Amino acid sequence: MHALGMSASNSGFIGYPVAAMVLGTSPAAIFLALNMLIENLLIIPAALILAEAGRQSGAGIVTVARKTFVRLVRNPILIGLALGLLLAITETSLPRPLTQVIEMLAGAAGPAALFVIGGTLFGLQVRGMLGDVGQIVTGKLIFHPLAILGFFLLMPQADPALLAGALLFACAPMISVYPLLGQRYGMAGISAAALMAATLAAFVTLSMGIWLMDLFGLLPMR
Template structure:
């Protein structure tokens, strides 16, 4: 079995380096959005396209992964809504935003590097499966719930507009576009010439380290703002309950490959997605969401170590 610290420490060392560089202004805070765009609009799409184009079509679409991941995310959302509405007395909209924080992991910026370290680069592309579900199930379900909550107070947007916005986001998402193009090449049976595949490989290899530096830099200046019990509850559901929901689904899902099982649990154990504060800001919860993102990112050092120590026994 791989040494767990040899997997976790390099990842969080790079996050810590990003924090140090931003804190000392070697990596200016105002440069982080541009670097994030570089990762999301160039490096990750290059990795996506190059990887999928080389794969057989039947190896790209892993339906077990997509199905289990979607149901696990929805169950985590259900737990969050019940807890935050029933226990903390949150409104439907407030509970919906917290449900996003517990069900949408940072599969790109943290998941890809962690999976590559833990399972090898040949499994790095699986973050794309997570991205598919996050964009067509996890995020839309939360936005619809939040707007339904707002509509109860006369503030909700037209649901038709919300759905239209979701579709536009999907069709404009460079990760989804690159994945679609890669699927087309894979289905055609054609091989990419080296003049194309090599630059794609070089660009893709830069994605993990830069993504982690950006995550670290984004933690600079973040303070714990909001109800500490609620912050702790979001972190606990995200890092512990979400993986548990995946395990429960796997118990009733027929014949899932052990490697896919391990990957699903690890993705669910990741900290909240980087867009959590952005979405939360649209509903007046940016500070809480930013604090929650920082807390889940820091706490995930311990939860990921625990989860990896358990799931790696499935595949060794």
């Protein structure tokens, strides 16, 4: 769960708006789609698989695999991802009334998540969790962008525009549902505190990242 907080960015609410202002709407939309694919199909499922497997520590491999699979197929997040992927691959169009219901739920999901996060933070004692929160926030806002930069430097003839987009999204704080995912594994308080701290600190680190990218000529001329 710590690794999830360090690697999954808030691409929709922070990464895309910032990238749209810095790089333009069209490139930002492409980068948003690429980030959503990796986060929803790789990072989040992998983190949940590892977290569920970690609950079965001490058991045999077959038992761990069986219990992990049973819990994952009941996980509403993975069920939603699987249904969305299936509809996208088959290009299936849902009936209009059902689409309206889904759009209403999607619009209410963000405020509802913030309400839950706020309730989790109320009365939270940060003493004893500063080390975990500091590790997650530092990993997300500093080491995640540096890791992205390092991988791009290893790639021959990397596209500067693609590097700029990757760095902008990597500089964003973690996904807003991170505390909801952490709650399932007894980390509601730590994940909520990490989200709040990372979101506040991102105002500084993201601005510094944009300034450094502009200083080294990574941002395309507009």
